[in-house]
Amino acid sequence: MIHELTSIQIQPGKQKExxxxxxxxxxxxxxxxxxxxxxxxxxxxxxxxxxxxxxxxETLENHMVDFRESPAFPKWRGFISEFFAEAPSTEHFETVTTSA
Incomplete structure (x- = not known):
């Protein structure tokens, strides 16, 4: 499993929207x-x-190729990009250990 973590700074007062x-x-x-x-x-x-x-x-390819290179990506960004105060920052992680 891949964890996509995106840090997003939005415009003031737009939290609920x-x-x-x-x-x-x-x-x-x-x-x-x-x-x-x-x-x-x-x-x-x-x-x-x-x-x-x-x-x-499920995989890094699912995010970077199957999603990001598909028509779905601009549709997704259409929902959220108007709120950005600056460009988001994304990193990918995989779990190496976990607790029970």
Whole structure:
């Protein structure tokens, strides 16, 4: 499993609208993508406009090729990009250990 972690800084005062747009975009676009497992959206307690979007994929190729190179990617960005205060930053991780 691959963890896509995206740090997103949004415009001030747009939290509720952004959260709704993420939920709508995931439901209507991402959840239908090959290899998608689940997501969660985390909100910073210290920085009100900062979010961490965590999406789990079966493989890195599912995210980088099957999703990012498909027509689904611009549809997804259409839901959320208007809220960006700056370009998001994405990294990929894989789990190496976990607790029971």
């Amino acid at each position: 952004f959260e709704a747009a993420v939920a709508q975009g995931v439901e209507s676009v991402i959840r239908h993508s090959k290899g998608y497992i689940r997501y969660n959206l985390n909100h910073s307690l210290a920085k009100p406009e900062h979010y961490l979007l965590h999406i789990e994929w």
